[in-house]
Amino acid sequence: MPQSKLSGQAYHQATKHSYLSVQMNPNYVDGSTQPRAFKVYPKFYRRVKLNCNNPTHAFIRLTSAITFEKFYKGETYQLRVNPSAGALYPTEVYVQIRGVEGFLDGIYHLEVENDCLTLIYELIDDGLENYVIPNKRINGFIFLVSCVYYRSSWKYQDRSIRYCLLDSGHHLGAIAASAYLHEKNIQLIFDFDKLSLNADLGFENKEFISSCMISGEAQEKPVRRLRLPIPFVCGTDYFQANQFLEDAYQATSLQPSHQQQLEHPQFNFDRERFSENVWNRRSIRRFLKKSISQEIYWQILQDVQQPIPTKNIEEIEIYSVVHRVEGMLPGLYNGRKLIKAGDFTEKSGYLCINQALARDGAVTLFFVSDYLSYQTAMQIAGLIGQRVYLFSHYWGIDCSGIGAFYDDEAQEFLGTNKDVLYVMTIGK
Ligand SMILES: Cc1cc2nc3c(=O)[nH]c(=O)nc-3n(C[C@H](O)[C@H](O)[C@H](O)COP(=O)(O)O)c2cc1C
Structure with missing residues (x-):
């Protein structure tokens, strides 16, 4: 394994959360400072x-x-x-x-x-x-x-x-x-x-x-x-x-990133509506456990995965834990492929350090990657995250980024040895 690859993953590893680490170091700070x-x-x-x-x-x-x-x-x-x-x-x-x-x-x-x-x-x-x-x-x-x-x-x-x-x-x-x-x-x-x-x-x-x-x-x-x-x-x-x-x-x-040909995304949003959407984007604080339409869910995922206009890339794979999507069997998916069926609402909430957002949303998305450049991978995850916010909002669906999760347990649940870089949740 090249040295550069080792070091990116070592730094990610060193900042993992676990049940124990969160109990021992809960990050309380005095807001006035x-x-x-x-x-x-x-x-x-x-x-x-x-x-x-x-x-x-x-x-x-x-x-x-x-x-x-x-x-x-x-x-x-x-x-x-x-x-x-x-x-x-x-x-x-x-x-x-x-x-x-x-x-x-x-x-x-x-x-x-x-x-x-x-x-x-x-x-x-x-x-x-x-x-x-x-x-x-x-x-x-x-x-x-x-x-x-x-x-x-x-x-x-x-x-x-x-x-x-x-x-x-x-x-x-x-x-x-x-x-x-x-x-x-x-x-x-x-x-x-x-x-x-x-x-x-x-x-x-x-x-x-x-x-x-x-x-x-x-x-x-x-x-x-x-x-x-x-x-x-x-x-x-x-x-x-x-x-x-x-x-x-x-x-x-x-660390040099993977390289690709420059390719531009082709979005078809109504620009006026998209502009309002950019001005009004917010993170949801609480979901009402309502379902979202399957058609809109696939539309969001498809647009989110459009090309990113760069020659320096790291691939981000998205696992979806479907809780409440009309006409879909609840369970863990990789793209359209069902990996395991089941109600994983409580599991998702737990993995995200007991945040109700991950339990009550319609879908919890886990971004994983096997990267060469850690900086590129994390930023591409964030950029895709911004797309998830904006494209969900465009269709009237709420969203939040989730940076706090138990790393090893999330990996184990997904059945991957790629690093989990980011989690997002969308719903109503
Ligand atoms: C990288 C990242 C991680 C985040 N992690 C969490 C989280 O774990 N839990 C949460 O409730 N919100 C999380 N948020 C949402 C932020 O709290 C929110 O963006 C911030 O309060 C600003 O509010 P706004 O998004 O409505 O503008 C995260 C946002 C980002 C960008």
């Missing part, structure tokens, strides 16, 4: 306020917008287009804009709290292409998704390596949804020199790049590395290092 979830560059940087009447502004804004405010135990929580484990939002978005009318060519940070783009770097003959797609020059947009990991490790400790990557995948899915609505082509890139880029973006050990998405026209023309360093700005108001997480990120950054 939560680190800040919004990064803001100093005020001397030039800013562009995003105006929804401008299509380019609307495209960028919808990748990360705040869509709901919630009051809970005296605190206000601002929920966003992208879901996030524990609503901790470790991800940030940067976008390089080149040759787009109304914008200076530069690298911008998307300041979600204030709906603006902060120009952190002006381009001359240099740019992000050098790191992500060498020998090309992109006229258009290069999005980078990063993680300010302490926002998540504050609560989830070592297991937050999973949530940082799954959340990054969800955020990529949110960018892809905005691109779909604004009729932009996209390509995702997972295999690139992330470590050099972190250094040149001034992230120190506190933030790391997870992935990249390109939208625009590629020209055959080399671009230089960034000619100047970018100053470090902390994405939280205070910080505590987590050595495990930093090591896990470093060790899994250099």
Whole structure:
């Protein structure tokens, strides 16, 4: 087995939950010590306020917008287009804009709290292409998704390596949804020199790049590395290092993914309805144990499994535990194949650390993979997860991501030795 494969799986293994581990370490935190979830560059940087009447502004804004405010135990929580484990939002978005009318060519940070783009770097003959797609020059947009990991490790400790990557995948899915609505082509890139880029973006050990998405026209023309360093700005108001997480990120950054031909998905959603859906997406908190239609269930699964526009891929296999789908025998399925029939509602709830969501939904989906690149696999799982949210909602079906589950027992129940990366539940 190649060394790189060993290390990805070893890090996943090291963050497994079991009945005992959850009893011994229940992750209780004092909410008043939560680190800040919004990064803001100093005020001397030039800013562009995003105006929804401008299509380019609307495209960028919808990748990360705040869509709901919630009051809970005296605190206000601002929920966003992208879901996030524990609503901790470790991800940030940067976008390089080149040759787009109304914008200076530069690298911008998307300041979600204030709906603006902060120009952190002006381009001359240099740019992000050098790191992500060498020998090309992109006229258009290069999005980078990063993680300010302490926002998540504050609560989830070592297991937050999973949530940082799954959340990054969800955020990529949110960018892809905005691109779909604004009729932009996209390509995702997972295999690139992330470590050099972190250094040149001034992230120190506190933030790391997870992935990249390109939208625009590629020209055959080399671009230089960034000619100047970018100053470090902390994405939280205070910080505590987590050595495990930093090591896990470093060790899994250099693992090359499986490769495939670039292929684009073909979706047929009504764009107006899909747009409302993106603005209104939420995680369900409680299901009413109602059935869903079989036709819609298959439609969702089919669309979710459409091609992902990237050359760097890890295959995600989906096991479905069907609880309540009209006309279907309850049981464990792999695609359309019934593996074992039975009522596994209680079992699903138990496996997801006794979360009623997994018991009361119509279907609980388990994402498993035998991957080369851990970072790519987790992010693809998150991206598919974002599709599950959006496509279920589109058909009036509720959904939630589930990152907390007993790993070994889930694997045993599914009868697989592939790693279980993520669980989702859909229903009414
Ligand atoms: C990777 C991931 C894991 C999650 N795990 C759980 C979970 O185990 N249990 C749960 O109730 N919600 C879970 N959620 C849902 C989040 O709590 C939810 O996204 C967050 O509170 C924000 O709310 P929203 O999705 O309605 O915007 C998860 C979400 C993500 C993206």
